[in-house]
Amino acid sequence: xxxxxxxxxxxxxxxxxxxxxxxxxxxxxxxxxxxxxxxxxxxxxxxxxxxxxxxxxxxxxxxxxxxxxxxxxxxxxxxxxxxxxxxxxxxxxxxxxxxxxxxxxxxxxxxxxxxxxxxxxxxxxxxxxxxxxxxxxxxxxxxxxxxxxxxxxxxxxxxxxxx
Numbered sequence: 001x002x003x004x005x006x007x008x009x010x011x012x013x014x015x016x017x018x019x020x021x022x023x024x025x026x027x028x029x030x031x032x033x034x035x036x037x038x039x040x041x042x043x044x045x046x047x048x049x050x051x052x053x054x055x056x057x058x059x060x061x062x063x064x065x066x067x068x069x070x071x072x073x074x075x076x077x078x079x080x081x082x083x084x085x086x087x088x089x090x091x092x093x094x095x096x097x098x099x100x101x102x103x104x105x106x107x108x109x110x111x112x113x114x115x116x117x118x119x120x121x122x123x124x125x126x127x128x129x130x131x132x133x134x135x136x137x138x139x140x141x142x143x144x145x146x147x148x149x150x151x152x153x154x155x156x157x158x159x160x161x162x163x
Contacts, residue, residue, distance in 0.1 A: 002032075010040075010149055011086060012143070014084040024159060029112065029113075032112050032117070033048055033059045033108050033109050033112045034056075034057070034058060034059065034108075035117075035118055036108040036111060036112050036117070036118060036121040037056045037059055037060065037107070038055065038056060039063050039122050039125070040061065040106065040121050040124075040125045040163040041055045042098075043121075043122050043125035043126060044061075044063060044125060044128075045113065047125075047126070047129040047133075049063060049064075049065075049129060049132060050063070050064040051063060051064065052064050055146060058105050059108055059109050060105060060106065060107035060108070061105075062089060062091055062105055062106075063075075063103055063104040063105075063106060064102070064103055065091075065102045065104065065132075066091060066094070067101075068102075068132075068135075068136070069084070069136060070087070070132075070136070070139075071100045071101060071102065071153070072088035072089060072090075072096070072100065072101030072102055072103050072104055073088050073101060073131055074135060074139075075088070075104055076104060078131050078132075078134070078135055078139060078144060079128060079132075081132055081144050082127070082131055082144045082147040082148045082151060083151045083152065083155075084111075084124070084127070084128060084131070084147070084151060085147050086104045086106050086128075086138075087104065088100075088101040088103070088104060088105075089101055089103045089105040090102070090103060091103035092103075094095060094153050107129075108121065111158075113160070114155070114158040114159070116158060120154060120158070123154070124151075124154065125153065126155065127147045127150055128147075130143055130146075131147055
C-alpha cells in the first residue's frame, strides 16, 4: 500500500486548535457551556420534563418525552416554529420509530457563544417548556408566536456578531 503526504494544512490547523484550547478564555467558555447546560437541565426537570440520566455533565442533554402525547418530531417542529433549534432524537427503549422519536437533543454551545449566562439559559428553557406544555393540549400558535417574539428579542440583545 501507498502512503500519503503529511498534510501540512491539517497539522497547522491542529496546532492552532490546540493553542486556542489551552487559552484561559477557551477554558472559561467551556466552563460556561457546562454551567448553562446544567441550568437548562435543572429547569427542564423543575418543569416536569425528564432528562435521560437525570441531568448533564457536558454540553448537551437528551430530553425524554416518552409518555407525552406528542413526539420528538412534533416538539422539534413546534420549537423550530418559535426559532429554537433542537433535534429530535431517539431515547433508550424508545417505542417510536427513529423517524419520529420520543426525545430531543439539546445543547448549549450556540447560546453560550452568543453570551448567554445561566439566567438567560433558564429564561430560554422556560420558554421551551411553555411550547412543550402547549403541545400537551394539541399545541398553541399563540404560545409559539409569543415565544418566538421573546427569542428574537433575546437574540437581538446577544447577537452572533458584535461590532
